[in-house]
Amino acid sequence: MIDLLQTYWPHILAVVSTLLGTVAAVHVAMTKRDVRSAIAWVGVIILSPIVGAVIYGLVGINRVRRANFMARRNLRRSRLRQALAPYAIEPGEVEARFGPRLEQLRRLGDKVAGRALTSGNRLEPLLTGDAAYAAMQQAIDQAEHGILMETYIFDRDSAGIAMADRLIAAAARGVEVRVLVDAVGARYSTPSILSYLKEGGVRVAAFNGRVITGLRMPYANLRTHRKILVVDGALAFMGGMNVREGFCGPDASRDTHFRVTGPVVADLFAVAAEDWTFETGEVLKGDAWQIRLSAGEAGTVPFVRAVASGPDINLEVNQRVLMGAFSVAERSIRIMSPYFLPDNVFLSALATAARRGVQVEIIVPSRNNLAIVSRAMTAQFEAILKNDCRIFRANGPFDHSKLLVVDGRWAYVGSSNLDSRSLRLNFEIDLEVYDDDFAGFIERRIAQSRHGAEEVTLDALRARPFAIRLLERVLWLGSPYL
Incomplete structure (x- = not known):
């Protein structure tokens, strides 16, 4: 047996590499929803025989399989819906109070989040x-x-x-x-x-x-x-x-x-x-x-919904809710996030809103607790500014808040950062809130951070040394895993 291995080990290694690579590549093709992610993983698998397939098996499969657990959860959730029935929103309540656009967002939340929008909450x-x-x-x-x-x-x-x-x-x-x-x-x-x-x-x-x-x-x-x-x-x-x-x-x-x-x-x-x-x-x-x-x-506050997201059946729930909110915005979208590294689909939704006249303002810390993330964020700023959005670097102590408000009427608060990890890989919990007073408070909270902040401009970004800009783009390539 040892003699056989010594003689044919290159052939055996080639067969193992081919089998592992084929299985991994097929799994990528059949399960990945993002074509860029799929291409990147296939490249890793091909360029790093055996090692690439092993790495993919360890960290590339990003869905938690909880089938039996989810079945039991659905049974408990039906009981929860019964308990919350007295607090459920009647048809037409959101539209009567906030208009047809937020009524459309309410319908999206009902379908995507899978949890009731309820009244009688206090935040x-x-x-x-x-x-x-x-x-x-x-x-x-x-x-x-x-x-x-x-x-x-x-x-x-x-x-x-x-x-x-x-x-x-x-x-x-x-x-x-x-x-x-x-x-x-x-x-x-x-x-x-x-x-x-x-x-x-x-x-x-x-x-x-x-x-x-x-x-x-x-x-x-x-x-x-x-x-x-x-x-x-x-x-x-x-x-x-x-x-x-x-x-x-x-x-x-x-x-x-x-x-x-x-x-x-x-x-x-x-x-x-x-x-x-x-x-x-x-x-x-x-x-x-x-x-x-x-x-x-x-x-x-009038209406509140819990929005749970994560790499199980709740994959990208937070991103879908936010994309819906951007699509119904009429006047303003104000975002405060310590880590702002969303994908191009998310940025395109913001750009589309800005180009139809919506004021889009993004506030990030001037001093970040993660220097690598700060550099990677900066690599995206030029593309964001070109699409009529505004970016501010807030001075003072590092602010870890995750706050978002649309039209001063709808707010989104909780644990989600606006990066690939929070939008795809992490288990997160947020609240969407339909309320003028609460949304107004969130706007004031964001405005306080913007006061005295330094606005990022295209000229300032382009004036920096090429080596710094190249470093930021290299770090940006790893942003999905930061």
């Missing part, structure tokens, strides 16, 4: 880490039944320990507590906060992997980027804020989080509970996990 903005963590800790301290938390980053620093101690204390007094942290995000601090929580009696899990032994390799490139905290089935927190001390103090990084009450809490809980069940197999049921809806509070 309270939390504009700093100090404010957000204090509100979350107070809610945890007052919990009586169950606490479910899902987040991307939960650092083992002063902010993380303070939050963890509250969760440990809640578990000690008999509250059911579950904490799900992304396996990649859990590695942002060493040792991980998960061991600290587990030793304190809290049930924890790492999404899509094990912090010590490694990632679940078939889906190693897929992450939960959601930030959800649900307390007693009545109160929720969501938005863009991870748990880390960098958001605390007078000179801290900025972000925007939200305290949520009303029927949309049920959807936020359902999303986090589905992820917990997928990772652990435990179905959260019983009195501790009952939804205790409270609607009709003072200051409620």
Whole structure:
């Protein structure tokens, strides 16, 4: 056998390479929806025999297969729809209040998002880490039944320990507590906060992997980027804020989080509970996990919908909702994002809106926490500016907020960045909000960041050294995986 291998190993290697490459290339052709992605992967497979096919098998298959789990989820979702029926929007309500264009967007959301647009919700903005963590800790301290938390980053620093101690204390007094942290995000601090929580009696899990032994390799490139905290089935927190001390103090990084009450809490809980069940197999049921809806509070916003997206049956849901919003915009589209690296389809939708007279303004940080991403973003700016959009670099501390508003009437807030990772690879959670007052607040929040910002111009971009511009374009080529 050894003699045979020594004699024919080139032939055996050629056969193995051909078989692996053929299988991988066929899989690419049959499953990839984007032709550029398909061509790129086929190129990797052909130019790197065996290695290319192995790399594709590890990180190129970007769909989580959850068939049996999804079937059980659909059954639970039917029960959820029944519970939310009293808060559902009557036909014609959106059109009567906001006009036919937003009625078209409502119809799109019904089809794409698969969750009800509900009334009787309240959203309270939390504009700093100090404010957000204090509100979350107070809610945890007052919990009586169950606490479910899902987040991307939960650092083992002063902010993380303070939050963890509250969760440990809640578990000690008999509250059911579950904490799900992304396996990649859990590695942002060493040792991980998960061991600290587990030793304190809290049930924890790492999404899509094990912090010590490694990632679940078939889906190693897929992450939960959601930030959800649900307390007693009545109160929720969501938005863009991870748990880390960098958001605390007078000179801290900025972000925007939200305290949520009303029927949309049920959807936020359902999303986090589905992820917990997928990772652990435990179905959260019983009195501790009952939804205790409270609607009709003072200051409620008219209509809110939870929009969950991710590389499963919710693939590109957030992008489809946003593309729909751009198509119905009449006056303005204002975007604030720390990482603005969408694909050409997304940019074409913005350009089309701008060229029919819609004011399109994009605010990004002047100082980014990820220098590589900042360089890659800049590589796209010239094409964006050529299409009548405006770009501003906001000064001051790094702002991690993800905010978008259309015509001062419709807002989109949550965890989604506007890059390929958030729009295709990550599990995200956002809220679409139909409300003049709330959308007006988001516009003012964006305007505050734009005040004193430096507007990006074509002349300034072109005046930079060629070597810098070339570096940015090279980094831009890897933007889908940044």
